[in-house]
Amino acid sequence: MEFKISPAKRLSGSITLPGDKSISHRAIMLSSVADGTSRIRNFLYSDDTDITIAAFCSMGIKIEHAKNEVIINGQGLSGLSKPELYLSMGNSGTTMRILMGILAGQNFQVILTAEESLSRRPMRRVTEPLSAMGAIIVGKDDANYAPITIQGGKLRAIDYVSKVASAQVKSAILLAGLYADGTTSVTEPSKSRDHTELMLKAYGAKISVDGLKVSVGGGAKLEGQQIDIPGDISSAAFFIVGASILKGSSIVLKSVGINPTRTGIMDILNMMGAKIKIENIKEVASELLGDICVESSDLHGVTIEGDLIPRAIDELPIIMVAAAYANGMTIIKGVEELKVKETDRVNSMVTNLNNMDAMCSVEGDRIIIEGSKFLKGEMVRSFGDHRTAMSMAIAGLAAQSETTIDDIDCVAKSYPDFTKDLQSLLK
Numbered sequence: 001m002e003f004k005i006s007p008a009k010r011l012s013g014s015i016t017l018p019g020d021k022s023i024s025h026r027a028i029m030l031s032s033v034a035d036g037t038s039r040i041r042n043f044l045y046s047d048d049t050d051i052t053i054a055a056f057c058s059m060g061i062k063i064e065h066a067k068n069e070v071i072i073n074g075q076g077l078s079g080l081s082k083p084e085l086y087l088s089m090g091n092s093g094t095t096m097r098i099l100m101g102i103l104a105g106q107n108f109q110v111i112l113t114a115e116e117s118l119s120r121r122p123m124r125r126v127t128e129p130l131s132a133m134g135a136i137i138v139g140k141d142d143a144n145y146a147p148i149t150i151q152g153g154k155l156r157a158i159d160y161v162s163k164v165a166s167a168q169v170k171s172a173i174l175l176a177g178l179y180a181d182g183t184t185s186v187t188e189p190s191k192s193r194d195h196t197e198l199m200l201k202a203y204g205a206k207i208s209v210d211g212l213k214v215s216v217g218g219g220a221k222l223e224g225q226q227i228d229i230p231g232d233i234s235s236a237a238f239f240i241v242g243a244s245i246l247k248g249s250s251i252v253l254k255s256v257g258i259n260p261t262r263t264g265i266m267d268i269l270n271m272m273g274a275k276i277k278i279e280n281i282k283e284v285a286s287e288l289l290g291d292i293c294v295e296s297s298d299l300h301g302v303t304i305e306g307d308l309i310p311r312a313i314d315e316l317p318i319i320m321v322a323a324a325y326a327n328g329m330t331i332i333k334g335v336e337e338l339k340v341k342e343t344d345r346v347n348s349m350v351t352n353l354n355n356m357d358a359m360c361s362v363e364g365d366r367i368i369i370e371g372s373k374f375l376k377g378e379m380v381r382s383f384g385d386h387r388t389a390m391s392m393a394i395a396g397l398a399a400q401s402e403t404t405i406d407d408i409d410c411v412a413k414s415y416p417d418f419t420k421d422l423q424s425l426l427k
Helices: 021-032 047-058 091-105 124-133 169-176 195-205 232-246 266-269 313-324 336-340 345-355 386-397 408-414 417-426
Strands: 002-003 013-014 037-039 062-068 069-075 109-113 136-139 144-153 159-161 185-189 207-210 212-217 224-226 250-257 275-284 288-296 328-334 361-363 365-372 403-406
Touching: 002 313, 002 386, 013 361, 021 037, 021 047, 021 069, 021 091, 021 169, 021 195, 021 224, 037 136, 047 091, 047 408, 062 212, 069 386, 091 109, 091 124, 091 144, 091 169, 109 408, 124 136, 169 185, 169 195, 169 212, 195 207, 207 266, 212 365, 232 250, 232 266, 232 275, 232 313, 232 386, 232 417, 266 275, 266 361, 313 345, 313 365, 313 386, 336 345, 336 365, 345 365, 345 386, 386 403, 386 408
Parallel strands: 013 250, 037 224, 159 185
Antiparallel strands: 002 403, 037 069, 062 069, 109 144, 136 144, 185 212, 207 212, 250 288, 275 288, 328 365, 361 365
16 A cells, blocks of 8 residues: 655644564563463564464464463473464564574474565574574575575574674574573674573573673573563654654653664764654563663764674664765675575665765675755655665655655565654654
């Protein structure tokens, strides 16, 4: 469905963000292989998390949907049942990559299928270490692309040095480590989001962290928990940028997760001159959350590189929008990982912004954006990617004329109520 965005005067008001997608996935997975009942509040219902729920229901886990919470009757680490058919991963890369870590420790074979977009995303970064641990994994191009068949079983611990800072890779190995004899460790080139480590510890796993190295002991019994999921900072990012670039804006985003491994978006915007405050900070189930208060500001160009990239990898599309409306030049270095998301987000965002008369270019692994206060409204494409669609909606708010997005339905992957929440802030 097309979505039209007229130029807006400002964003104003407050909203409560939906639950964090990354944490929602992990809560379903860990609760399913824990012993006893878990209750999850502020769970995000979306296309992606529905896939995770369906996968575990297919493996015999009872999942109930009560008012304001999800109730999961966990069956322990070895309590999953072989599904009757294959498990469909849809377009959820998080489900597929992290779930493989759990399946590597099961005593049955399962086939994971994927829709077209996910079937083009690389999986060897996960299948390679899991194979080294003893799982038998077969798939297209040496198990790099779906469909993938996994025969789980007895695993051995490994000390793995990852070439990429990826929370999905790290999570898959740590979850497989629960089924291995001894201690399994993962070392990353830079720190990725640490929701899995925090949640594993809360459920009773033996977790240790030493700089960029995370270790888990095998054989620990996980116990069901009550989990309160904070608002998703990746969803908040769109409104943070929108309020920053629209003059006269002032918004409050309530109870948003501010885990330090996820706040790269705010660090980058603060570098650019944004006016962002965090109030009412508290810790819930080892996760920090707070109210994010944003006022409009004059942003300026910066260089974004190093550890900021993995801490803001999902937010880079909306950061590109901020850069397009900032004064001066912004350079984003090390964006290769952005090319293997649901779509090539480098190409999709550069194409769309340039169609609106922005000045964006790509040189190797870097994006260069020369900011401008005057972008024109235009027909832009989502490329079937939720973050591209939402980023272009925000770009349209500050444009000189109406912007049309060819397909807004894809936002259901992570934020089904995006357009409704956006309308509530338009004043």
